């Protein structure tokens with residue numbers, strides 16, 4: 001009995017001063033976070049200097065890319081749905097076949113002025129509209 005009283009006494013001695021019942025700090029926790037500000041951006045950030053080219057059934061986005069001669073051009077070819085690739089025969093560049101969601105960065109030589117067709121070489125995709133133009137000017 002005596003021992004417990006001593007312990008309680010010790011406790012009360014070191015007990016922190018209770019906060020006043022009326023706190024002046026507004027209780028905002030949870031109150032200002034109810035708005036639905038969910039970021040629906042699904043795309044990964046494309047690094048600066050990289051041109052995103054989306055490949056889907058059955059088109060490329062964009063269908064036309066213009067660059068100045070000698071300008072650095074890296075195309076990030078990303079499949080949105082289905083299997084696709086991107087080839088430019090005249091410049092001897094190509095990606096591997098890309099599964100949905102996959103991408104590949106390819107560096108395009110731009111030392112030649114001209115219009116170069118890019119296309120998807122998978123199945124009959126080219127005939128179905130998977131073509132675009134790279135214009136180096």
Ligand SMILES: [Cu+2]
Pocket residue numbers: 055056083084085120121122125130
């Ligand atoms: Cu394709």
